[in-house]
Amino acid sequence: HEEWFNLFNTDGQMLHTDHFYFCLMNYEWPGELLQEGWKYLFGVYDMHSNHAERLLQEKKQRGELEELLNTWSTAIEDETADEKEVARIKKLIYLINKDVPRTDRNHEFYKCNPENSDFLRDLLTTFCYANPDIGTYKG
Secondary structure, three states, X not given: OHHHHOOEOOOOOEOOHHHHHHHHHHOOOOHHHHHHHHHHHXXXXXXXXXXXXXXXXXXXXXXXXXXXXXXXHHHOOOOOOOHHHHHHHHHHHHHHHHHHHHOOOOXXXXXXXXXXXXXXXXXXXXXXXXXXXXXXXXX
């Protein structure tokens, strides 16, 4: 893991982005480091952010995710909610509920905590709810 830590200065700012890409594609890092690496690739973290900036960004995005999750999860229980919107959400939940159990059960993420399937379902539903033009597709 020394290779990972050598990518950053003492403030947590990435020093070698080219080497980061090389390492991410060529080393078998443990899950927690790989998870951090993907956050850079998907733009959750700015490549030049420091540790404090990443903590703030993650807190902000976690709040946005929770707000979206609360929006769709309360809408399906709200009798005054738009019927078409509720039907769209229920269809998403139905499709995602069919796919989540087919996710690789041998993966450590699911073996160590069965509640992670619920997390995956909620995350996929929230993503599809927030991005109706993308929707959900079986892979």
